[in-house]
Amino acid sequence: MSNQQIIIAGGNIKPMTGEPEFTGSILVKDSKIAKIMKHSAAEVDEDEESAFREMFGLSTEEPVHIVSARGKWVLPGFIDAHCHVGIGEEIYQHEGDDLNEMTDPLTPELRAIDGIHPEDEGFRDARLGGVTAAFTCPGSANVIGGTGVVVKTAGRVVEEMILRDPAGLKIAFGENPKSVYGEQKKMPMTRMGTAALLRQALVDAQNYREKLEQGQKDLDKLPERDLGLETINLVLDKKIPLRAHAHRTDDIMTAIRIAREFDVDLVLDHCTEGHKIADVLQQYGYPAAVGPSFTNRAKVELKDKTFSTPGVLNKAGLKIAIITDHSVTPIEHLPLCAAMAVRNGLEEEDALKAITIWPAEILGVADRVGSLEVGKDADIVVWEGKPLSFEATPHTVLINGLIVKPE
Structure with a gap:
């Protein structure tokens, strides 16, 4: 997928900054993490694209790809x-x-x-x-x-x-x-x-x-x-x-x-x-x-x-x-x-x-x-299952803001 705006929507985010994990969404733009928003899972309908656009201040004309992370873990690569x-x-x-x-x-x-x-x-x-x-x-x-x-x-x-x-x-x-x-x-x-x-x-x-x-x-x-x-x-x-x-x-x-x-x-x-x-x-x-x-x-x-x-x-x-x-x-x-x-x-x-x-x-x-912070490279992994559990598998992988899995 070409480098475009991507929203990792409604995941359990572990930023690895020392801050506790939280529920939220991440906006990726131009290969970088542009914004990180905290919100409860109930605040935003994951199928409602307009709600995420409003959250991140994006107009309807701006192309955006939404990756649903509800029930998943979001970590730095x-x-x-x-x-x-x-x-x-x-x-x-x-x-x-x-x-x-x-x-x-x-x-x-x-x-x-x-x-x-x-x-x-x-x-x-x-x-x-x-x-x-x-x-x-x-x-x-x-x-x-x-x-x-x-x-x-x-x-x-x-x-x-x-x-x-x-x-x-x-x-x-x-x-x-x-x-x-x-x-x-x-x-x-x-x-x-x-x-x-x-x-x-x-x-x-x-x-x-x-x-x-x-x-x-x-x-x-x-x-x-x-x-x-x-x-x-x-x-x-x-x-x-x-x-x-x-x-x-x-x-x-x-x-x-x-x-x-x-x-x-x-x-x-x-x-x-x-x-x-x-x-x-x-x-x-x-x-x-x-x-x-x-x-x-x-x-x-x-x-x-x-x-x-x-x-x-x-x-x-x-x-x-x-x-x-x-x-x-x-x-x-x-x-x-x-x-x-x-x-x-x-x-x-x-x-x-x-x-x-x-x-x-x-x-x-x-x-x-190494961590999920605004301004850092958008190297992000959305995990099915807790990352260090035997059952865990990467659902979506981004490197430099590009989705490399699924290929």
């Missing part, structure tokens, strides 16, 4: 704060695998946007499942894998989908870099090697920045451009965070140790054993994108995985997001991951925050998505 949708395509083997450039352990110059295929079936699954935005990034084969991007899950080309680019620099600790480069008989073969390579890359970027500053005063001292070091300097300047793949407690602490040494921002991705050291992590306050937990113990680092981790970290005062790591867990199962966290101790309201406003804040896009 869900956000997956760490996945690989569009880069590691599900139905392909080599052809659609653009996840890891396993030729050099340090590849900060790589950009996820150059590997994303908008026609990946994962995007369709996401939006039909109520997931309207995601942070997608390179894999964890390299110590530094490249930059990730926050995208909407609908669009013909990547440029139509971007919310924030770059949105973080992917780094990886633990077994993955060891196994990839250990087999090649090159560094890193150990956790010490991984940390050393990362530290040296950060130091190299500091030195490069100093040379750039000198070159501004004396052009003869201006260094040749280095795209990788330029990217790392975005981290050093706190324009983007490090996104640290870390499962085990020792790897989590190494990520924190290095982030503190270089005074950079950090997001702990996976944080699988974070529940073991929640009191320690509380001292540092770095946010955690937790998951995937809907998977088997495919490697030793997942030995103690549990759906209780989000709740434990949340109670320790850490900002959390629940993630799928798609395609490890299919992205459309993000609400089921949140429901399992509730089953294992996370409050339901906090579980919803962990797939809406909190990931938006962690990803630096809360000014546009």
